[in-house]
Amino acid sequence: MSFPWANHYEPKHPLMQWVDQRLPLPRLVYNAVGAGYPVPRNINYWYNFGVLAGVALMIQILTGVVLAMHYSAHVTTAFDSVEHIMRNVNSGWLIRYMHANGASFFFIVVYVHIFRGLYYGSYKAPREVVWMLGVVIFLLMMATAFMGYVLPWGQMSFWGAQVITSLFSAIPLVGEAVRTWLVGGFAPDNATLTRFFSLHYLLPFVILGVVILKIWALHIPGSTNPTGVDVKGPQDTLPFHPYFTAKDFVGICVYLMIFAAFVFFMPNSLGHPDNYIPANPLSTPAHIVPEWYFWPFYAILRAFTVNFLWIPAKLWGVIAMFAAIILLFFLPWLDSSRVKSTSYRPMYRIWFWVLVVDVLILAWMGGAPAEEPYVRISQIASAYYFAHFLIVLPLLSWFEKPLPLPNSIAESVLAKSGHRDDSTAPAAGAGHAGAAAAPAE
Amino acid sequence: MVRFLGFGAGLIFVIALLVGALMPREAAVEDPIKKIHLYPEAARWQQDGPLGMGVFGTYDRAQLQRGFQVYKEVCSACHGLERIAFRNLGALGFSEAEVKALAKAREVPSLDPQTGEPSTRPALPSDHWPSPYPNEVAARAANNNALPPDLSLIIKARPDGKRYVHSLLTGYDKPVPQGFEITEGLHFNPYFHSVAIAMARPLNDEQVTYADGTKATVDQMSMDVTAFLHWASEPELERRRQIGVATLIFLGILTVLAWLTYRKVWAGVAH
Numbered sequence: 001m002s003f004p005w006a007n008h009y010e011p012k013h014p015l016m017q018w019v020d021q022r023l024p025l026p027r028l029v030y031n032a033v034g035a036g037y038p039v040p041r042n043i044n045y046w047y048n049f050g051v052l053a054g055v056a057l058m059i060q061i062l063t064g065v066v067l068a069m070h071y072s073a074h075v076t077t078a079f080d081s082v083e084h085i086m087r088n089v090n091s092g093w094l095i096r097y098m099h100a101n102g103a104s105f106f107f108i109v110v111y112v113h114i115f116r117g118l119y120y121g122s123y124k125a126p127r128e129v130v131w132m133l134g135v136v137i138f139l140l141m142m143a144t145a146f147m148g149y150v151l152p153w154g155q156m157s158f159w160g161a162q163v164i165t166s167l168f169s170a171i172p173l174v175g176e177a178v179r180t181w182l183v184g185g186f187a188p189d190n191a192t193l194t195r196f197f198s199l200h201y202l203l204p205f206v207i208l209g210v211v212i213l214k215i216w217a218l219h220i221p222g223s224t225n226p227t228g229v230d231v232k233g234p235q236d237t238l239p240f241h242p243y244f245t246a247k248d249f250v251g252i253c254v255y256l257m258i259f260a261a262f263v264f265f266m267p268n269s270l271g272h273p274d275n276y277i278p279a280n281p282l283s284t285p286a287h288i289v290p291e292w293y294f295w296p297f298y299a300i301l302r303a304f305t306v307n308f309l310w311i312p313a314k315l316w317g318v319i320a321m322f323a324a325i326i327l328l329f330f331l332p333w334l335d336s337s338r339v340k341s342t343s344y345r346p347m348y349r350i351w352f353w354v355l356v357v358d359v360l361i362l363a364w365m366g367g368a369p370a371e372e373p374y375v376r377i378s379q380i381a382s383a384y385y386f387a388h389f390l391i392v393l394p395l396l397s398w399f400e401k402p403l404p405l406p407n408s409i410a411e412s413v414l415a416k417s418g419h420r421d422d423s424t425a426p427a428a429g430a431g432h433a434g435a436a437a438a439p440a441e
Numbered sequence: 442m443v444r445f446l447g448f449g450a451g452l453i454f455v456i457a458l459l460v461g462a463l464m465p466r467e468a469a470v471e472d473p474i475k476k477i478h479l480y481p482e483a484a485r486w487q488q489d490g491p492l493g494m495g496v497f498g499t500y501d502r503a504q505l506q507r508g509f510q511v512y513k514e515v516c517s518a519c520h521g522l523e524r525i526a527f528r529n530l531g532a533l534g535f536s537e538a539e540v541k542a543l544a545k546a547r548e549v550p551s552l553d554p555q556t557g558e559p560s561t562r563p564a565l566p567s568d569h570w571p572s573p574y575p576n577e578v579a580a581r582a583a584n585n586n587a588l589p590p591d592l593s594l595i596i597k598a599r600p601d602g603k604r605y606v607h608s609l610l611t612g613y614d615k616p617v618p619q620g621f622e623i624t625e626g627l628h629f630n631p632y633f634h635s636v637a638i639a640m641a642r643p644l645n646d647e648q649v650t651y652a653d654g655t656k657a658t659v660d661q662m663s664m665d666v667t668a669f670l671h672w673a674s675e676p677e678l679e680r681r682r683q684i685g686v687a688t689l690i691f692l693g694i695l696t697v698l699a700w701l702t703y704r705k706v707w708a709g710v711a712h
Contacts, residue, residue, distance in 0.1 A: 041710070041711075083524055083593075083594070086677070087529075087676060087677075093677040093681065094684070097681075238710065242706050243706060243707065246706040247703055249699045250696065253692060253695050253696035254696060256692050257696060260689055260692060264681055264684065264689075265494075266495070267681075268597060273598050273599055276594045276674075277598045303461065304457060306457075306460055308456075313461075323454070327450075330443050333444065334443060334444060334447050336444070372469055376466075379459070380458070380459075380462055382458050383454070383458040383459055383462070386451050386458075387451060389447075389451070390452075390454070391448060394444040394448060413711050414711055
């Protein structure tokens with residue numbers, strides 16, 4: 001760890017000393033999410049969403065493992081087995097509604113987390129790898145969620161699979177062969193369902209692995225903070241435990257309350273009614289739409305309506321949809337402003353909120369039918385999306401005059417709170433004594 | 442370098458999109474059905490709860506039984522209810538003996554225990570509601586090539602499901618708009634997505650005789666059968682809400698305790 005003033009793990013109990021010398025797992029936990037990890041003292045509730053994403057992932061894995069015990073991955077029985085879970089498995093409806101709504105909530109939390117990263121410049125040096133691992137997780141999540149939605153084998157499952165896999169047929173020359181290979185046939189069928197089930201079970205554990213890498217990479221420089229000023233010394237930080245465990249726990253409770261409100265009182269409000277109709281390859285739904293969390297990218301996919309530069313419109317849409325996510329990998333180098341926090345970037349702050357509204361508009365357009373005026377609005381909104389990241393952001397770094405930054409986190413905190421802080425000086429020591437005991441016992 | 446390449450790529454995307462946006466469109470063909478089609482009318486059931494928020498609402502058992510009667514005597518002639526077993530009907534307030542009697546009155550496909558030939562036997566409480574047709578071909582043959590959908594999930598499988606079913610069942614009286622032709626064998630109903638539905642008007646006043654003396658108007662029967670079908674779609678609804686209220690109370694207390702803990706831990710720490 002790169003904080004010389006971080007608390008050191010010193011097990012007191014002989015048993016813990018014995019364990020520490022053989023398998024220092026408690027030490028790892030202590031340094032990762034215990035008192036041994038110093039965190040900028042001024043991070044706000046928006047910094048809670050990383051932990052919440054972890055909670056959402058665990059809920060998905062736990063409920064998913066139970067669902068898989070009762071689910072049957074075959075086109076003739078998949079839909080019936082889901083209804084069996086809903087009606088005959090004890091509390092099966094609870095597990096399934098938690099899993100279905102949990103996916104939506106995972107995306108809500110991750111979208112907030114991404115925008116928090118955009119606002120506070122969390123992608124900038126030295127945290128580029130943390131950010132890029134985050135984009136990898138986002139891509140894996142999208143693949144996992146898409147395949148999970150296919151598993152109930154309802155109408156939207158089938159037709160969503162049909163539409164999304166047909167995107168690959170837009171690849172020149174080999175497209176149709178690639179699609180057939182991915183789907184395991186000429187149209188989604190049992191081979192598709194079984195491979196999606198297999199991958200849907202596998203990928204969450206891959207996500208978990210990347211999450212561990214991400215936390216590892218995060219712990220080298222530590223979190224950003226709302227000022228964007230680097231941590232300079234012990235007066236700028238507080239140990240993760242008990243300060244941020246206590247704070248994050250409040251956030252987790254509030255999150256679970258909102259989650260429970262959906263699971264228990266409006267469990268189908270985020271889903272599509274057509275998915276309660278068993279899949280029928282002979283009957284196409286009037287409007288095929290993916291789950292809401294794909295709508296911004298679905299809007300970009302459909303926004304390309306003309307062949308341009310000898311590339312057909314469909315291929316443009318596919319390239320653009322993937323480019324819309326892939327460009328996030330390059331964000332650390334597209335934005336060359338040295339100032340991290342948008343609080344001190346008066347011009348970028350405006351563009352940031354324009355982007356937020358733009359993505360909300362794209363989401364709305366992605367869920368709307370492919371007709372006017374929605375298509376034209378989605379074309380303009382998509383154009384802004386690309387312009388924001390590839391044109392506005394690089395240029396802004398040259399033009400913008402940032403506001404003066406505070407000298408340190410501690411200074412900005414004390415100026416804001418306006419009262420004397422009795423923990424600043426002995427923070428490390430005090431946190432050490434109290435917190436060190438907890439994990440060791 | 443990244444910025445130059447990005448700038449170029451960005452320009453190409455933006456130009457491709459704006460060319461598409463500026464391209465003149467063919468005037469959209471006015472869809473006559475869209476103008477006639479109606480969104481379901483507002484209606485409220487007991488299970489919608491106070492203010493229609495659906496937090497405390499429970500099913501009206503008497504209404505569920507009436508609705509079941511409408512389904513049994515009218516709908517079940519063409520529509521299946523394959524996800525409901527006779528034993529589930531106990532949730533409507535029927536006693537065990539009544540459930541057994543209800544099951545016994547229906548024949549289900551079976552094998553003759555002596556010869557092994559396909560035959561039928563009276564249903565048991567563990568049997569599911571028997572399908573009105575042996576297969577899809579038979580169903581279509583009997584219904585002018587239309588397939589009456591199974592009703593087990595119908596409320597969840599349609600947008601605003603309860604109101605949709607209620608509006609559909611009561612929407613046969615609307616006059617056909619002038620100049621709108623209904624294909625032979627179809628019936629005008631503005632709440633159906635294509636406004637021409639294969640199902641003939643299923644309900645007429647006094648079609649069933651309610652045991653509890655409720656007057657069997659079309660609206661009443663439609664409300665009742667919709668309530669019953671809602672139960673068939675969401676038999677767990679009441680338990681779900683009970684557990685939900687308990688969960689929220691628990692989480693509410695936990696949140697307060699978490700907040701107090703947070704305040705205590707952070708007392709005197711500027712942040």
